Amino acid sequence: MSLVLERARQLAKALGECDEYLSYKKSLEELEKHEAARIMWTDFQKRQAEIQRARLSGEEVPEARIKELERSYEILMMNPYIRDVIAAEFRFTHLFADVQRIIGEAVGIRYADPRDTETEETESASDPGAEGPGVAGSGTAEPNAAGSAKSAQSAEAGASGDRPSSKSDDDDLKGPRRIVVPGRDI
Numbered sequence: 040m041s042l043v044l045e046r047a048r049q050l051a052k053a054l055g056e057c058d059e060y061l062s063y064k065k066s067l068e069e070l071e072k073h074e075a076a077r078i079m080w081t082d083f084q085k086r087q088a089e090i091q092r093a094r095l096s097g098e099e100v101p102e103a104r105i106k107e108l109e110r111s112y113e114i115l116m117m118n119p120y121i122r123d124v125i126a127a128e129f130r131f132t133h134l135f136a137d138v139q140r141i142i143g144e145a146v147g148i149r150y151a152d153p154r155d156t157e158t159e160e161t162e163s164a165s166d167p168g169a170e171g172p173g174v175a176g177s178g179t180a181e182p183n184a185a186g187s188a189k190s191a192q193s194a195e196a197g198a199s200g201d202r203p204s205s206k207s208d209d210d211d212l213k214g215p216r217r218i219v220v221p222g223r224d225i
Contacts, residue, residue: 050138059134063127069120076120083111 054060070077086108093100115121140150 054135054138057131057134059127059131063124063131066120066123066127070124073120076118079115079118080121080124083108083115086111 070080090100090104090108116125143150
């Protein structure tokens with residue numbers, strides 16, 4: 040067996056045993072015990088996936104539909120079981136993105152400096168004229184509907200290697216109009 044594959048298995052085992060993952064798994068188990076919260080969460084994920092599919096296929100998503108999803112997200116965040124799942128998923132996704140960035144950089148994949156993105160996001164969040172809710176800038180902030188899993192998204196985009204990203208691609212990923220539930224960016 041290759042040393043690389045063996046180390047990958049060790050990393051997978053470490054991730055499966057880390058506090059971030061165990062917390063995420065525990066929050067999902069708790070959510071499953073509460074039928075109404077589970078249904079709300081599942082419905083939100085379905086509607087979010089529909090918008091993401093539409094955007095990926097090049098369809099224009101009506102602003103009203105995005106606003107509705109943002110309002111739904113705000114309501115979801117009032118539910119402690121859903122809020123715990125989102126926060127735990129965010130922490131694990133952030134850790135996973137850091138691992139991906141470390142591996143990518145070791146083999147020469149260059150990632151954007153997250154501090155550059157955080158500065159732009161912070162400015163957008165503090166601009167009273169900016170549309171939509173504020174944008175969290177650091178990995179320690181709670182996720183919100185406008186976006187905060189930026190390092191995870193940057194790592195995923197950089198690792199895909201399918202095509203080089205352009206300025207317009209980067210601009211599409213930024214901005215206060217997208218909905219982010221960690222790991223499920225819209």
